[in-house]
Amino acid sequence: MAFDKALPLMAKEHRDLFDRFIGAAHRVTMIILDALSAALQLEGAAHLGNFHRDGQPALSTLAMFHYPKQDVFGQGVGHNKHTDLGTLTVLLTEQWGLQVLSPECNEWRFIACRPSHAIINIGDSLRFLSGFRLKSAVHQVSPITGLQREHRYSVTYFLRAEDSVKYADSEGRVFTAKQWHDTKFDVFRETHEKQEMDSILTGGMERGEVLLV
Numbered sequence: 001m002a003f004d005k006a007l008p009l010m011a012k013e014h015r016d017l018f019d020r021f022i023g024a025a026h027r028v029t030m031i032i033l034d035a036l037s038a039a040l041q042l043e044g045a046a047h048l049g050n051f052h053r054d055g056q057p058a059l060s061t062l063a064m065f066h067y068p069k070q071d072v073f074g075q076g077v078g079h080n081k082h083t084d085l086g087t088l089t090v091l092l093t094e095q096w097g098l099q100v101l102s103p104e105c106n107e108w109r110f111i112a113c114r115p116s117h118a119i120i121n122i123g124d125s126l127r128f129l130s131g132f133r134l135k136s137a138v139h140q141v142s143p144i145t146g147l148q149r150e151h152r153y154s155v156t157y158f159l160r161a162e163d164s165v166k167y168a169d170s171e172g173r174v175f176t177a178k179q180w181h182d183t184k185f186d187v188f189r190e191t192h193e194k195q196e197m198d199s200i201l202t203g204g205m206e207r208g209e210v211l212l213v
Contacts (some may be wrong), residue, residue, distance in 0.1 A: 022062050026155035029088045032120065040130060051129055052087065055082060056162040059181050060086070067097065067141060067152040083136035083203035084123035085184040086160035091119040093154035101138040110144060124184075124203040125160060128167035136203045170204025 011018055033048040042048060053060065081101065098119065099108040099198070111119055121137040141152075163178035175183065187200045 018062065021155075022157065025062070025090045026060070026159065028090060028118075029157070029159040035132070036126075036130070040133060042130070047124070047168070048087075048129060051125075051161045051165045052159065053162060056165070058162045059158075059160045059178065061082060061158050061160070063156045063158065065152075065154045065156065067148065069151050070143070070148045080201075081138055081140040082188070082201050083127075083138055083205060084121055084158065085125070085203075086123040086158045087125040087129070088159045089119075089121040089123055090159075091121065091154055092156070093119070094150070095150070095152045095154075096144045097141045097148075097152050098148055099140050099142055103135065108140070108142075123158075123160075124169075124180065125165075126128040127203065128169065129161070130167075133171075136205050138202050138205050169199070171199060 007015075030049060030052065033052065034172045037043070037046075052060075093114055094115075096110055096113055098111045100111055101107070102109050113119075121139065122134050124136050127136045128133050143149075160181065161177040163176060165177045166174060167177075167180075168174050169180075184200050187194075187198055
């Protein structure tokens with residue numbers, strides 16, 4: 001397969017390990033969606049699992065991130081503030097650096113790394129599909145001392161809704177899940193100045209809420 005040819009050598013040599021990890025992470029996210037559906041009384045067609053059916057085209061993916069250490073202040077490092085575009089994010093890391101914008105005090109707070117624990121973020125799709133009752137996590141990656149003194153690594157599984165699922169964002173624009181994915185990645189490639197002019201990078205979290213229609 002063309003996809004296999006594009007894989008790094010490490011992934012090819014340990015394909016079974018990657019497949020098992022992706023399968024386990026996916027099962028965890030589906031259990032969480034089932035629990036959230038029950039808590040929010042989303043039944044029948046509104047059950048969150050119905051937007052993430054096995055065998056349907058979707059852009060769920062596994063990613064491995066490397067944030068290089070800095071030798072000089074001011075070097076580009078980290079990740080600009082954003083919300084994840086998908087449904088749930090399962091993040092594994094042993095190093096500090098992830099910050100979440102606290103909704104209580106509107107200040108950045110570092111998230112503690114705990115052994116044998118994963119960090120779970122809510123993304124835009126889940127916010128939209130829950131009728132805006134759940135909030136996307138506005139977050140960024142930043143050195144804890146102003147200078148990143150070591151290489152930072154993380155492994156992340158992104159659960160995303162089926163490509164054809166439709167929802168409206170906080171400005172009333174209607175997207176399919178795939179269109180939201182492609183549009184948001186286009187914004188990621190823009191300069192920080194242009195990113196600030198559009199609500200997509202932070203999923204509209206900083207520009208108020210509207211009800212899903």
